[in-house]
Amino acid sequence: xxxxxxxxxxxxxxxxxxxxxxxxxxxxxxxxxxxxxxxxxxxxxxxxxxxxxxxxxxxxxxxxxxxxxxxxxxxxxxxxxxxxxxxxxxxxxxxxxxxxxxxxxxxxxxxxxxxxxxxxxxxxxxxxxxxxxxxxxxxxxxxxxxxxxxxxxxxxxxxxxxxxxxxxxxxxxxxxxxxxxxxxxxxxxxxxxxxxxxxxxxxxxxxxxxxxxxxxxxxxxxxxxxxxxxxxxxxxxxxxxxxxxxxxxxxxxxxxxxxxxxxxxxxxxxxxxxxxxxxxxxxxxxxxxxxxxxxxxxxxxxxxxxxxxxxxxxxxxxxxxxxxxxxxxxxxxxxxxxxxxxxxxxxxxxxxxxxxxxxxxxxxxxxxxxxxxxxxxxxxxxxxxxxxxxxxxxxxxxxxxxxxxxxxxxxxxxxxxxxxxxxxxxxxxxxxxxxxxxxxxxxxxxxxxxxxxxxxxxxxxxxxxxxxxxxxxxxxxxxxxxxxxxxxxxxxxxxxxx
Numbered sequence: 001x002x003x004x005x006x007x008x009x010x011x012x013x014x015x016x017x018x019x020x021x022x023x024x025x026x027x028x029x030x031x032x033x034x035x036x037x038x039x040x041x042x043x044x045x046x047x048x049x050x051x052x053x054x055x056x057x058x059x060x061x062x063x064x065x066x067x068x069x070x071x072x073x074x075x076x077x078x079x080x081x082x083x084x085x086x087x088x089x090x091x092x093x094x095x096x097x098x099x100x101x102x103x104x105x106x107x108x109x110x111x112x113x114x115x116x117x118x119x120x121x122x123x124x125x126x127x128x129x130x131x132x133x134x135x136x137x138x139x140x141x142x143x144x145x146x147x148x149x150x151x152x153x154x155x156x157x158x159x160x161x162x163x164x165x166x167x168x169x170x171x172x173x174x175x176x177x178x179x180x181x182x183x184x185x186x187x188x189x190x191x192x193x194x195x196x197x198x199x200x201x202x203x204x205x206x207x208x209x210x211x212x213x214x215x216x217x218x219x220x221x222x223x224x225x226x227x228x229x230x231x232x233x234x235x236x237x238x239x240x241x242x243x244x245x246x247x248x249x250x251x252x253x254x255x256x257x258x259x260x261x262x263x264x265x266x267x268x269x270x271x272x273x274x275x276x277x278x279x280x281x282x283x284x285x286x287x288x289x290x291x292x293x294x295x296x297x298x299x300x301x302x303x304x305x306x307x308x309x310x311x312x313x314x315x316x317x318x319x320x321x322x323x324x325x326x327x328x329x330x331x332x333x334x335x336x337x338x339x340x341x342x343x344x345x346x347x348x349x350x351x352x353x354x355x356x357x358x359x360x361x362x363x364x365x366x367x368x369x370x371x372x373x374x375x376x377x378x379x380x381x382x383x384x385x386x387x388x389x390x391x392x393x394x395x396x397x398x399x400x401x402x403x404x405x406x407x408x409x410x411x412x413x414x415x416x417x418x419x420x421x422x423x424x425x426x427x428x429x430x431x432x433x434x435x436x437x438x439x440x441x442x443x444x445x446x447x448x449x450x451x452x453x454x455x456x457x458x459x460x461x462x463x464x465x466x467x468x469x470x471x472x473x474x475x476x477x478x479x480x481x482x483x484x485x486x487x488x489x490x491x492x493x494x495x496x497x498x
Contacts, residue, residue, distance in 0.1 A: 012037070012050060014059045022441035023125055026061055031069045038078050038091055049079065049087040125446060128469040131478030133446045135421035135466025139336035141389050146381050151372035163367055168359045169351075170197025170343070171367060173374035178329075178343050181377065186304070187314030188327065190345050196354055199364045200342040201300055202228055204328045205265075208298060209236035211357045212350065213262060220264040222250050224453035226272045226300065229265050238263075242456040245271055249278030252285035259293045266297065268316045269304035273453045273464055275416015275424055283316050290324040296350075297325045302333050305386050306468075307419040308394040323347040331373065333421075334386060341369055393468045397423070399475050400467050407483025422466040424450065427486075433461035436485070443481045 015033035019026060037043045049055070052070060056063040070087050073079045080090045125133050162171065169175065175192035182188040198204045205228070213219060215237030221230055223242035230240050241258055244251045250266055264286065268278035278286075290297045299316045317327040330342035346354055376382060397417060404412065404425075417423035427436060433449040440447045440463075450462040465482075467475055 012043075012055065012058065019059065019061075020442065022438050023446050024441075025130065025446075026444070027065050027068055030059065030061060030065060031072055034069060034073060035078060038073075038089055043089050045089050045092045047089050048085075049089070051086065125448070126466070127446075129471070129474060130446050131444075131470055131474060132422075132463075132465040132467065132482070133448060134469035135464065136337055136469050137332075137334055137389065137421075138392065138469045139338075141392055142336050142385065143381070147372065147376060150375040150379065150381065151368070154371040154375040155368060158367075158371055162371065168355050168363055169193075169195065170365065171370040171374060173378075174370045175343075177374050177377040181382070182315075182327075182329075182345065185383075186301070187318030188345060189318075194345050194348070194351070196344045196346060196351070196358065197365050197370060198328075198342045198344060199340045200330045200332045201302060201328045202232065203364065204326075204342060204344045205229055205232045205298070205300075207344075207354055207357050207361070208263075208296075208326060209233050209238070210361070211353050212296060213238045217263070218258060218261040220255060220258055220261045221455075222266060222271065223455050223457045224273055224450065224459065225265075225455075226267065227453060229300070230455070233263075233265070240455070244457060245274055245276065247276055249276055249282045250286065252282050252289065255286065255289055259289075261293070261295055263296045263298060264290065265300065266316070267300045267302065269301055269313065270416065270420035272300070272302065273416075273422070273424065273450065275418070275420060275422070277313060277419070278316070280313070283319055286316070287319060287322060287324065291322040295324065299325050299327045301327060301329050303420040305334055306390050306393055306421070308390070308397060309418045317345060323349070326350065334382075334389070339369065339373075341365055341373055393421070396467045396470060396472060396475050399472055400465065400479050403476055403479030404483050404486075407480055408486035411483075411486040421468040422464050424462050425465050425482075427461040427463070429460055431461040433463055436461070437463060440482065440485055443485065445478060445481055445485075 015029070018024070018029040018033040018036075021029055024032070034043070034049070043049065049070070050058070052063050052066040055061075056066045059066070070079065070081065074081050074087075078089065078091045079087050081087050126136055128134055128136070128139065172192060174197060175195040178195050179190050179192045182190060198207065209232050213233060213236045217238050218241050219233045219238040220241045220243050221233070222245050224245065234240060241261060243254050243258075243264070249268060249271060250264070255264065266278065266286065268283060270277065286297060289295065297316070297320075301315055304315065315327060317325045324347065326347065327345035328342065329345075332339050332342060344354070400423075401414065401417065404414075411428070413426040415424045415426065427433060433451060437447040437449055447463040447465075450459055450464065470478070
């Protein structure tokens, strides 16, 4: 070998374990395969990677995908890219790192304490652009130009006192705007002093669990329901109690069997994950239960703004004459996930307790974000954004349903499609939902089985379809793939439709 030259890494067979892994995109799979090869010294420091064209042909991927992976590795300092010299490994891996047991699933944990089983939360893998776990707000609909103007104006007018954020409940201008919005659009009559700003709904649940749940308290949870809520209350020492959910929401008859519970957590507008809307009868029964037993009700109103058939029911909090409901909302769900601004509406008796916990754990929401959001809401941009986003999400939902109906008529049932970021696709009764998800993953579709949200509940096989953070082209292409999976083996109707 000529001096100064390093060998060309040609022995890189197609990494099937990475590229065909369920729930992992082709790009992520290729990245993990090359990263693992570098960290295990299959590709030692100084070695040259095959060209993107060669590797794309060998691994049966597009060249653009491989180029993106190379750029990613370069940005993380695993490789260098020099014109005329190709892509070479620059990461030096010490022997002690290999002895620590690095494998396909990542570095081995050295001294981690095992988490209690009740506190483990399955990774939902929610991501923009990935069918069908894209069940969140589409950040591309958010107007950065309008936001920038409001943020600049708000910061220019900010006082030193505001920047010091003396009020632990959050900036008064933002709390005023939230109170105005809730009064006009969610039927909640509240004052700014009733509102506490958080980083989101999980932050609110954590504060509530730390503040009002004692070790051994019974907490009633929807089943199926939101896994993170169960985990957060369990971490506070609560004893979770599963309450079934039917077509009208949480089963109030079963709830009445637990008068000693201290709290009930519900998602009444668009139940997570079934998508049903809690009936007025059930709402009133829930409030009566809370008042009779001195319990609290936590209302997670995570996607109520997006109803595609009619105006949504007013919030459960709007019916709360007993001051037993704690309302939780989040701008991360309506605007974009990285904003990290949410809020709670608290009954007067809980406000001092929650603020004490918030001050003790440290206030998390930045002043600048609060002031910018307040200015943005004041000029009406928030409501305009909701209207535009609602139309966009409805168009995507309609396209998804139309494509499925065209491709696989009669092979499935849909529910929960009237609102929110997702709907539920019910499979044939004899189906294996996890096997179906594995088949879908081979076609590049990431599906989450309904069983991931069940604790005691035994429901028919189904999967969740998140569509709001997908483009129309992605919805159409993915829906046709999904429809073909719903057809009997050997049926090529879906291919003909495509």
